[in-house]
Amino acid sequence: SSLPSWNIFFAAAPVDPPPYVFPAGTNETLEYADLAVIDLSRTSTAEGRAALAGDVARALHEKGFFYVVNHGYTQEETNRIFSIANILFDDVDVEEKIRYQGESPSVYEGYKPKNTWRIQSGVLDQIEHYNINRKVDKREHPEALRPFLKDIQNFANHNHFNVVHPILRLLALGLELPEETLVQQHNFDAAGESSVRFMKYFPRSESEEEKTKNVWLKGHTDIGSITVLWSQPVGGLQILTPDNSWKWVKHMDNALVINAGDAMEFLAGGFYPSTRHRVIQPPKDQKNVPRLGAFYFSMADDNTKLIPHIESPVLQRVGVTRLCPDDVAPTMEQWRKGRTTAYGQSILRQGKEKGVEEELIEGVLVKHWN
Numbered sequence: 001s002s003l004p005s006w007n008i009f010f011a012a013a014p015v016d017p018p019p020y021v022f023p024a025g026t027n028e029t030l031e032y033a034d035l036a037v038i039d040l041s042r043t044s045t046a047e048g049r050a051a052l053a054g055d056v057a058r059a060l061h062e063k064g065f066f067y068v069v070n071h072g073y074t075q076e077e078t079n080r081i082f083s084i085a086n087i088l089f090d091d092v093d094v095e096e097k098i099r100y101q102g103e104s105p106s107v108y109e110g111y112k113p114k115n116t117w118r119i120q121s122g123v124l125d126q127i128e129h130y131n132i133n134r135k136v137d138k139r140e141h142p143e144a145l146r147p148f149l150k151d152i153q154n155f156a157n158h159n160h161f162n163v164v165h166p167i168l169r170l171l172a173l174g175l176e177l178p179e180e181t182l183v184q185q186h187n188f189d190a191a192g193e194s195s196v197r198f199m200k201y202f203p204r205s206e207s208e209e210e211k212t213k214n215v216w217l218k219g220h221t222d223i224g225s226i227t228v229l230w231s232q233p234v235g236g237l238q239i240l241t242p243d244n245s246w247k248w249v250k251h252m253d254n255a256l257v258i259n260a261g262d263a264m265e266f267l268a269g270g271f272y273p274s275t276r277h278r279v280i281q282p283p284k285d286q287k288n289v290p291r292l293g294a295f296y297f298s299m300a301d302d303n304t305k306l307i308p309h310i311e312s313p314v315l316q317r318v319g320v321t322r323l324c325p326d327d328v329a330p331t332m333e334q335w336r337k338g339r340t341t342a343y344g345q346s347i348l349r350q351g352k353e354k355g356v357e358e359e360l361i362e363g364v365l366v367k368h369w370n
């Protein structure tokens with residue numbers, strides 16, 4: 001081989017995390033959302049991108065969610081990431097995790113213990129999560145994760161460059177804008193909070209289920225631009241369709257579930273609305289199963305002013321919807337700090353529509369659905 005012989009001493013054998021085995025899928029008959037499936041490998045050519053742009057634009061414009069397949073991680077690589085994600089929840093003592101809580105309520109970073117968000121009727125969440133900035137070395141991580149920081153860095157890069165950027169190119173094309181328009185507002189190296197999140201939901205008591213009508217994570221929109229949700233078999237994720245009915249999102253092996261957040265709605269002048277979604281108790285045959293998730297939450301660069309790309313010929317034809325006047329529009333940094341600080345903490349007021357609560361963030365009305 002061409003490798004120098006000393007390499008055998010320095011190339012550490014890859015350490016394997018304790019394997020996480022995906023729980024069995026549900027056999028219940030559920031009302032699923034009908035979502036497009038996008039083959040991301042086709043984005044490697046200009047012809048492929050031109051052909052896909054319309055499908056992706058339509059999917060986000062009309063449904064708010066779509067699946068991505070052929071994103072470049074094999075099933076084995078995905079399994080490894082879920083096994084790494086699970087370490088934190090199953091193999092790290094809570095006293096250690098508490099030491100890795102984020103310092104600031106306005107940034108999601110580090111560990112979030114259970115019982116920190118209000119759900120309904122005095123019931124708090126049973127969710128733990130751990131957020132890792134895409135520059136993984138920015139903070140220190142629990143010892144058990146340290147052998148896998150390279151895997152996590154690779155996962156962040158993969159999501160940012162191989163998933164989010166190609167999707168942003170398609171979305172720009174869908175607005176008939178130059179292909180790099182949105183990519184240029186999502187630089188990996190700029191100040192900002194695009195992050196990996198590992199999350200685990202734990203089953204709750206019957207009384208908690210009753211008081212919250214089975215809602216585990218209230219209906220919300222995401223703060224950033226594009227959310228990448230690595231599909232996993234435990235059900236519970238639902239989207240609110242334009243006709244105001246909740247539909248389940250079906251698991252697809254080694255697929256990604258993609259949705260738009262608030263920043264995308266601002267930038268796209270309402271053409272790609274922020275998707276309304278929630279998590280409820282999993283279906284009957286999975287209701288006692290903890291629910292592990294892996295995500296990438298992408299945001300625009302902190303200094304991006306969240307104003308619509310009015311130069312888009314599409315927006316000029318269909319019209320622009322603004323969440324607020326351009327002169328008072330927040331930057332990405334202001335928006336994420338305002339929403340993160342308020343999330344699960346603020347006392348929401350009853351909105352005009354039934355089952356919808358509201359709050360004002362940066363002068364913009366934000367809704368939460370029960």
Ligand SMILES: O=C(O)CCC(=O)C(=O)O
Nearest residue numbers: 217222229237277279293
């Ligand atoms: O757990 C899920 O499937 C969705 C989580 C989610 O919507 C969020 O963390 O913003």
Ligand SMILES: [Fe+2]
Nearest residue numbers: 220221222277
């Ligand atoms: Fe979400």
